[in-house]
Amino acid sequence: MVDELLPVSITDCPTPKVMRRRMYIGGVISKHRLSFNLQTPGYDGCIRDFKVNNVVQSLEGESSRDIIPCARPTKGMYAHEGGFAVFDGLHKSIKDGSRNVDISLSFRPIVDEGTVLALLTNSNPESARLSIEVKQDKVLVTVIHEASGLEIRDAIPVLRPLCDGQWHSIHLLVGEKVMEIKIDEERNELPIDHMSPDARELLLNLPLNIAGVSGKF
Structure with missing residues (x-):
């Protein structure tokens, strides 16, 4: 689903057995990339509000690799070139x-x-x-x-x-x-x-x- 749009069609979707065992966000390990012959590179960018079954999940953990936590929201400001x-x-x-x-x-x-x-x-x-x-x-x-x-x-x-x-x-x-x-x-x-x-x-x-x-x- 993208925003509130429902998918028109789904192809090459992993079997339920695979979905139960492991889920990747942002990319996959090299072993599975070779096994599934994945040509598309991993995602570069920000991800937030990650939910599974409507439950918010943390993207930081022992199994995460090469990710950087986003800046925590603050009530501060950045004064840029004469700003006030x-x-x-x-x-x-x-x-x-x-x-x-x-x-x-x-x-x-x-x-x-x-x-x-x-x-x-x-x-x-x-x-x-x-x-x-x-x-x-x-x-x-x-x-x-x-x-x-x-x-x-x-x-x-x-x-x-x-x-x-x-x-x-x-x-x-x-x-x-x-x-x-x-x-x-x-x-x-x-x-x-x-x-x-x-x-x-x-x-x-x-x-x-x-x-x-x-x-x-």
Whole structure:
């Protein structure tokens, strides 16, 4: 059966005795290829949702040969050549009345420089923003709110290279007096006790950009 189409005719089908003994998916062993004079090569490609008698069967096992499990589905994304994602301000996701900025994510860069996340104004990003960027083996943190005179710029060295083909994690927490940035297992703190309520409120309302920013900024 192909999709929902019923077969029109079936020829050269193995006898029930053969079907009871062994079933091959994707190809057959060389011994049986010679015995049955099979000229068609084995199948190259992906196979999923394999069922026998409507029961899902695993294609991985001791009798499998030269197969590679497909990537497990995730809720991740791949930012390709300037790609990015934009979300509404954080104030829409706060349910307990907290005024903290709390963002965490895992990332695996293929280049050693780029924006991981940014909170930016639509009209004038230079006047108010919070950004975290990676540059070689450092994480650059910038927080600016010109109206209140707030300006924080810091470069945090990392314990191991970020562009090493492995997954890394970042957790940003802007509390009442301290901004905490955790990179993998390394925790860093920056004092922000002079951040005004207006600056904090603005950060909570700015669009959140992940993996880059729109060209209109």
